[in-house]
Amino acid sequence: xxxxxxxxxxxxxxxxxxxxxxxxxxxxxPNPLTARANEQVFGAWLKIAADGVVTVAVPQLEMGQGxxxxxxxxxxxxxxxxxxxxxxxxxxxxxTYANVPLAAKWAPLWMPFAPEMASEPxxxxxxxxxxxxxxxxxxxxxxxxxxxxxxxxxxxxxxxxLAQAAAERWNVSWEECEAESGFIRHGDxxxxxxxxxxxxxxxxxxxxxxxxxxQYADEILPGEAEASATIAFPxxxxxxxxxxxxxxxxxxxxxxxxxxxIRHGPVxxxxxxEFNPFNARNIRGIVGAVEGKRWLAVCATNWWAAEQALDTMxxxxxxxxxxGSDEITQRLDEALASGEAERIAEAGDGGDLRENxxxxxxxxxxxxxxxxxxxxxxxxxxxxxxxxxxIASQAPERAxxxxxxxxxxxxxxxxxxxxxxxxxFDRRLEHDHxxxxxxxxxEIGRPVQLVWSRWQEMLASRPRSPAALVLRxxxxxxxxxxIEALATRIAMPPANLEFAQRLFENKTSWAAIRDTEGEADAxxxxxxxxxxxxxxxxxxxxxxxxxxxxxxxxxNAHTYTAFATESLIDEVAxxxxxxxxxYRMAMLGGDPRLAACLQRAARLADWEGIERQGQGIxxxxxxxxxxxxxxxxxATARQGEGGVRVARLVAAVDIGRIVNLDIxxxxxxxxxxxxxxxxxxxxxxxxxxxxxxxxxxxxNLPKLSDCPxxxxxxxxxxxxxxxxxxxxxxxxxxxxxxxxxSATGLxxxxxxxxxxxx
Numbered sequence: 001x002x003x004x005x006x007x008x009x010x011x012x013x014x015x016x017x018x019x020x021x022x023x024x025x026x027x028x029x030p031n032p033l034t035a036r037a038n039e040q041v042f043g044a045w046l047k048i049a050a051d052g053v054v055t056v057a058v059p060q061l062e063m064g065q066g067x068x069x070x071x072x073x074x075x076x077x078x079x080x081x082x083x084x085x086x087x088x089x090x091x092x093x094x095x096t097y098a099n100v101p102l103a104a105k106w107a108p109l110w111m112p113f114a115p116e117m118a119s120e121p122x123x124x125x126x127x128x129x130x131x132x133x134x135x136x137x138x139x140x141x142x143x144x145x146x147x148x149x150x151x152x153x154x155x156x157x158x159x160x161x162l163a164q165a166a167a168e169r170w171n172v173s174w175e176e177c178e179a180e181s182g183f184i185r186h187g188d189x190x191x192x193x194x195x196x197x198x199x200x201x202x203x204x205x206x207x208x209x210x211x212x213x214x215q216y217a218d219e220i221l222p223g224e225a226e227a228s229a230t231i232a233f234p235x236x237x238x239x240x241x242x243x244x245x246x247x248x249x250x251x252x253x254x255x256x257x258x259x260x261x262i263r264h265g266p267v268x269x270x271x272x273x274e275f276n277p278f279n280a281r282n283i284r285g286i287v288g289a290v291e292g293k294r295w296l297a298v299c300a301t302n303w304w305a306a307e308q309a310l311d312t313m314x315x316x317x318x319x320x321x322x323x324g325s326d327e328i329t330q331r332l333d334e335a336l337a338s339g340e341a342e343r344i345a346e347a348g349d350g351g352d353l354r355e356n357x358x359x360x361x362x363x364x365x366x367x368x369x370x371x372x373x374x375x376x377x378x379x380x381x382x383x384x385x386x387x388x389x390x391i392a393s394q395a396p397e398r399a400x401x402x403x404x405x406x407x408x409x410x411x412x413x414x415x416x417x418x419x420x421x422x423x424x425f426d427r428r429l430e431h432d433h434x435x436x437x438x439x440x441x442x443e444i445g446r447p448v449q450l451v452w453s454r455w456q457e458m459l460a461s462r463p464r465s466p467a468a469l470v471l472r473x474x475x476x477x478x479x480x481x482x483i484e485a486l487a488t489r490i491a492m493p494p495a496n497l498e499f500a501q502r503l504f505e506n507k508t509s510w511a512a513i514r515d516t517e518g519e520a521d522a523x524x525x526x527x528x529x530x531x532x533x534x535x536x537x538x539x540x541x542x543x544x545x546x547x548x549x550x551x552x553x554x555x556n557a558h559t560y561t562a563f564a565t566e567s568l569i570d571e572v573a574x575x576x577x578x579x580x581x582x583y584r585m586a587m588l589g590g591d592p593r594l595a596a597c598l599q600r601a602a603r604l605a606d607w608e609g610i611e612r613q614g615q616g617i618x619x620x621x622x623x624x625x626x627x628x629x630x631x632x633x634x635a636t637a638r639q640g641e642g643g644v645r646v647a648r649l650v651a652a653v654d655i656g657r658i659v660n661l662d663i664x665x666x667x668x669x670x671x672x673x674x675x676x677x678x679x680x681x682x683x684x685x686x687x688x689x690x691x692x693x694x695x696x697x698x699x700n701l702p703k704l705s706d707c708p709x710x711x712x713x714x715x716x717x718x719x720x721x722x723x724x725x726x727x728x729x730x731x732x733x734x735x736x737x738x739x740x741x742s743a744t745g746l747x748x749x750x751x752x753x754x755x756x757x758x
Contacts, residue, residue, distance in 0.1 A: 029131075032094035033057055040197040042161065044096045045154035046075055052182055052194035054079065055087045059097030059147070061138040061394050061428060062090075063421035064670075065725050066235055066663035071143065071151050073233045073660055078155035078212055080179025081193065088236055090418035091136075093396045098130035099137050101145040108522055109500035121145065134397040139426060139552070141723025144659065148721070156212070157205030165199040166191050231662045237420070249419040250377040252390045254447040257379070258287045258299040260440050261306035262452060264460040265317030266689030268549050269510045270294055273318045280309035289313075290443045295436065299444050303451055322689035323548040325366075331546050332468040335491040336362075341540035342520035345529050348536035353487040357472035359572060363564040364750045366683040368464035368553050369691070371699055374422025375457040376433040380440075381447040382407070387414045387438055392421035392428050398503050399431040403438040405506060425554035425674075427461065429503065458691050462509065463684065464553035465524075466546065467492035469564045473572060474536075481576040482587060485536035488528045488564070494521035494543045495550045502551075509549035517545045527561035527730070531594050531621045532569075532587035548686060554674060558622055558730040563751060566618035566734035571747065579610045580617055580738070593654050594621055596715060597632040600652035604713055605634035614638055614647075616738025620731050622722075629722035630654040630715075633672070635735035636708075637743040644743055646676060646736055648709045653727060656719035664724050668712045671728025676708070677701050679733040681752050700752070 035041045038050040047055045056072040072086050091097055104126035107115035111125070118125035129135065159179045166184040167174035169191070176186060183190040240246035265272065275296055277289055285301035286309055296315045300306035343350065353360075379390040387407060393399040396416050404411040421428050437450040452460070467490060474485040494516045501512035520541045528539045553559075573583035581602045588595040598619045608615060619632035636648040649672050658664050681700025684693035693699050737748050748754070 029094055029096045032092045032096050040201045042158035043154045045151055046158060048193050048197040050194045050197065052085050052192050053087050054081045054085055055089055057091035058088055059091035059136045060143045061392060061421055062237060063424035063428065065667060067143050068237055069233065069235045070660050070663060071147055072236065074148055074151040075155040078152045079159050082182040083233055085182050093134045093136055093400065093416060095131040095134050097136045099135055099142055099146045100127045100130045102137055102140055102142040103130035103135050105140060109496060110504050136397060137395040139394055139429060141725050144721050144723060152211055153209040156209035160206050160210055161200040161203045162193055162196045164203040165196040233660055248374060248377065248422055249379055249390050249392055250449065250451055252379040252449065254381055257447040257449055258301060258444060259303040259306055260297050260299045260448050260450040261303060261310050262295055262297040262436060262450065262456055263310050263315045264295045264456055266319055267323050269321065270317040270319045272296055273316050275313040275315040277313060279312035283309045288444055290440045292436065292439060297440050299448060307453060319689060321547055323686045324688065325685040328466055328546045328548060331544050332491050335542045335544040336468055336470055336489065339491060339542040339544065341489060341542045343538065344520065344522050344525045344541050345539040346537060350538035351485060351487060351536060352538060353472040353474055353485055356474060358475040360470065360472045361568055361571065361749065363469045363567065365467040365560045366751060367466045368678065368683050369458065369699065370425045370427040370461060370553055371682055371696060371701065372423035372425060372427050375454060376452040378433050378437045379449040380437040382441040385409055385413055389414065389434060390417045390419055391434055392419045393431060394424060394428040395503060399434045402431050402506055403434045406435045406438050407442060426552040429552060430462065432460065454696065455694050458694055462549045462551035465492045465495040465550035467560050469560060471564055471568045473568060481578060483534050483572065486530065486534050487538040489540045489542060490525055491542040491544050492524055493546055493550055494519050494524060496521050496523040498549065499551050513545060513549060518543055524557055526556060527558035527622065530565050531591045533590045534587065555726050555730040558726060559678060562620040562730045563734045566620065567737055567749060570738040581607055584619065591621065591625060594619055594630040597630045597652040597654050600713055601632035601634050601650055604652065604711060605650040607634060612742050614739055614743035616735050616742055618731055618734035618738060622726060627720045627722065629724060629727050631727040631731045633731045633735040635739040637739035639743055644740055646708045649732065650711045651728065652713045652715065653724065654715040654717055655722040655724045656717045657721045658714060659721055664714065665712055667724040668728045669710050671725065672710055672732045673702060673707055674729045675732025678751060679736045679753050683752055
């Protein structure tokens with residue numbers, strides 16, 4: 001039986017058809033896209049309207065990283081569309097948009113019994129899991145890996161269908177037609193996409209899709225691009241973000257909607273025991289209060305009234321454990337001294353070097369906070385057993401499932417409208433606020449918008465895990481100061497396993513801690529295997545239960561492994577009287593791309609050698625040797641009236657083939673500023689179950705006046721494209737720490753750098 005493209009798409013438009021995915025692994029799914037008036041659907045990725053507007057579906061959360069521009073850009077280039085006619089709509093949750101590479105990378109989290117069976121990006125089990133679970137998650141910079149090929153294939157197929165429609169009108173071969181600037185051309189004749197769309201969906205796309213050769217986004221080579229160069233594909237979300245019209249979850253307005261504020265108990269396992277609603281009797285606009293087992297919410301006709309009412313109600317909570325930094329430090333100390341370690345990775349003979357290390361250093365990392373500009377915000381409506389959620393979520397299907405379970409309804413009765421996030425840094429992988437608003441909306445009986453205050457965001461968010469690392473190195477004999485063996489021991493909770501229990505199993509934070517206690521976490525050691533040619537390396541994880549629920553955060557393990565490794569390398573080099581740049585270069589023969597980044601960063605920063613006068617350098621690779629991203633950074637620190645300040649950051653970056661140079665530069669620059677915040681603050685101590693940093697002003701985040709001069713250079717490369725989002729975030733702290741030593745003579749081995757004082 002021959003199935004035509006037209007038959008599938010027309011049936012799907014009225015809700016009954018199926019969409020055959022254009023991929024190497026054909027699967028059938030309900031069509032995720034719906035055509036509006038005068039619009040035609042071309043597969044799962046794009047629609048073309050009669051006026052020529054091409055709407056691209058984006059199945060990833062836009063949280064500032066530019067994915068709502070990059071994926072449409074791929075479609076526009078492959079389709080031959082004019083960038084000015086491109087529109088974007090968030091894609092609905094669907095197995096069509098399964099993020100298979102992320103599922104493969106996270107195989108230890110959802111299939112811990114045999115993760116190696118699903119750990120390859122093309123693994124059948126990873127694909128089956130991702131598709132069956134509608135795993136559209138946005139994380140770990142996997143958007144291009146997951147969606148570049150299907151976006152291009154869909155656009156190429158649509159281009160061929162448009163060309164076939166035009167060719168039939170002109171009675172020519174469709175292969176002779178060209179697509180350019182939103183038109184199909186043949187000689188002097190041309191027809192717009194809009195004129196052809198209705199006819200084009202009648203045709204079957206060729207198999208395989210006729211892909212164009214890969215193209216750079218800009219004609220100027222990445223390494224030579226000037227800041228003033230014309231941007232070929234400017235960000236689609238910037239104009240509305242600049243003028244304030246960009247809509248977030250807190251901007252949704254529904255008829256009869258009320259506004260909710262909330263109070264949570266101390267971390268962790270607090271229970272609401274009492275509150276006094278009588279105290280709020282004189283506050284106008286109160287609609288009602290909702291008691292959760294571990295929280296109290298008030299709804300009012302405006303958010304401020306709800307927040308003021310909660311202040312007066314004096315909610316009290318009972319707890320069975322209060323997390324504190326002193327106890328956390330003690331548990332980490334004990335783990336390093338006598339905890340049972342599990343070998344995660346090794347090279348050569350491995351070994352722990354306890355007896356014959358030339359140098360042993362300890363590095364400590366305090367709990368890191370996400371500090372997003374937008375606090376947890378969600379709008380909900382619950383009517384006739386059906387829940388609607390307007391929410392920014394990095395894992396939307398998991399948010400649907402959690403809300404459905406909270407209300408004891410079927411997940412198919414939860415409709416999620418994807419909203420952009422005002423920052424995330426992996427914060428939006430958690431969905432406590434989706435559960436809360438679902439329960440509140442059910443009890444109040446009206447649409448509800450829940451917005452956490454900044455204090456509640458600090459209190460109820462789960463930080464990046466604290467960690468203690470001990471690195472032992474054995475150096476060559478005599479004048480040979482190269483590192484012959486390196487052993488890294490990391491004491492910290494199995495943070496990724498805890499997170500997975502919450503995300504995939506819908507467990508409470510304390511149940512996740514209980515059920516993962518003592519388990520080693522391979523993802524907790526990412527980045528610890530150095531890029532250097534060190535003959536013998538051992539990487540161990542010592543799982544620790546610290547009584548504090550923890551989660552993922554931008555940079556994840558690379559934040560502390562890069563900091564510790566690059567600080568150690570610098571200390572070994574300077575103690576041996578060696579220039580840190582050639583010292584590193586001597587061990588980078590196995591990674592010439594990283595060596596090239598190191599040389600270029602040093603040259604651009606006018607590296608001053610062993611007498612570096614406040615300069616510090618660091619380099620790091622995220623990912624494997626073949627497809628990973630590289631960065632080298634030189635920080636310059638200067639002493640002044642206010643103390644030591646970072647005056648300049650220079651970075652050389654290799655992210656393979658660059659899809660959008662402007663966004664890549666934004667990501668590296670933003671990452672470096674994020675890394676500056678990590679180096680100087682963005683963390684908190686805990687006492688009595690409460691974070692001691694309660695507002696943004698307490699986090700020592702860099703202000704505009706604190707931001708140094710930043711220079712970023714990209715290496716020319718034809719390697720696979722690599723997401724740049726986390727490179728700058730993890731390299732800044734070690735480069736700054738090494739610069740501070742050069743400027744002051746003080747070695748700082750704790751993040752934030754001045755958290756222990758001078």
